[in-house]
Amino acid sequence: MLSAQSIVVPSSSDICPSSAIAREDLIKDVTLSIISHPYLDDLLEKIRHEPIPWQDYERAGLITEDERVMVEHIENKSPEEITSIISEHGIHYAGLYLELMQNLARVDAVQKVLVLVHDMLNDHDERIFLFHEASVGRPDFPFGPFHKQVFAKHLALRINDEFIGIQASKILTLLICSTSHRDIDIGDFFRWMTFQLQSRNAPVTELNIQILDALFHIPAYRKAFWQTPHAVDSLVAILKRGNNNPQKVYEITFAIWLLTFDDEIAAQLNRKHDVLPSLVDIAKHAVKEKVIRVVVAIFKNLIERAPRANLSAMLVVKVLPFAEHLSTRKWSDQEIVEDIEFVKTQLQENFQSLTTFEAYAAEVETGKLEWTPPHQSDNFWRQNAGRLNDQDYHLLRLLTRLMSSSNNPTVLAIACHDLGQYVKYTSSDGRKRLQEVGAKQRIMELMTHQDPEVRYHALSATQKYFSMSS
Structure with a gap:
């Protein structure tokens, strides 16, 4: 397995978290999966300083007086002031934001609420549980309000705003990954993600890959994504296009690695999508050790989980001489040494037994x-x-x-x-x-x-x- 010091890894049993697991364990993997990008930071900062006429919205009946007072009390506060307010009234603010996300339709207001949610959670991932606690007795909460805003754009109902789609998807992902009780149509979400992966705006695709990196920690969601029409096609297309940014290459290969923990996906991934040549090429040209590590880990998964489907194909694209070359290099982590040795040994043994036909x-x-x-x-x-x-x-x-x-x-x-x-x-x-x-x-x-x-x-x-x- 890859080290948790440099990447996020699934739980040791590689199973979906259960209610018996502590809340801190549920959120741990996703706090390490940082969903961030300078592009999103710029949008957050711009929207944070846009004035919103909350009093006009109250007079129009869009929000109540109590809601206006609560928003104005926390809006434009420093992180220290937000911490003080949330420590005393956190569950009430979580409930407020859920109600506003459910009921508001105006783009500027929804944007500002998403910024407030971001500021509440920033550097305090544990506060995501306040949204779960505030949802008791509300069957559609906490997922429904954010799900609604994501799909308002996708379904062209009323909102045509890129920030809302991205930020609502990010919060929805944190909510999904912080509980074992997920009453949400993940198929709808993955169809939306598939659409986003095809965006011509590179930051949008990169943010959505980070979201997938978090969601794929849930084993059932790997299969759900695999079964979503054109989803894997869109992901593999990004892999094959290549990227000069080592972190972005790492994030896409990491998503592929998580998918290969599923036996069916491991057996069919290369047959259907011809990913092995691209993975070899990525590893050969990688400037960061962690990229090579995750590619080798993909090879290991493919061999362990579906040897008949992958060993011969790996020999054809010359993974064996590449693994033999990697075995001569010095590595900072013993785990990559073990993975390289495993891949090399398995391919050598298969090469000896492989008939000409x-x-x-x-x-x-x-x-x-x-x-x-x-x-x-x-x-x-x-x-x-x-x-x-x-x-x-x-x-x-x-x-x-x-x-x-x-x-x-x-x-x-x-x-x-x-x-x-x-x-x-x-x-x-x-x-x-x-x-x-x-x-x-x-x-x-x-x-x-x-x-x-x-x-x-x-x-x-x-x-x-x-x-x-x-």
């Missing part, structure tokens, strides 16, 4: 085709061509798909070459299968490809196809 199949599975020996060996194809028919022609279909989905000339050339070898050593049956899966037409189309190597192997495959008797 298994290595070939793993390469096709990843889509990272290179001119490795199996492709160029007639003996390999003589012995194994028919095995492309296994599992309902799984590898045959993958090669066909690569010819349509890849833009890499080497991949296209090798796919054409392999399909030519397949039809050569499976005779008329191979011709029939190529036509059924749509490979024949695509090979012929590639005969006019701009790359000469692609044209050559497409032509060669076509000649083999027509040289076989019907």
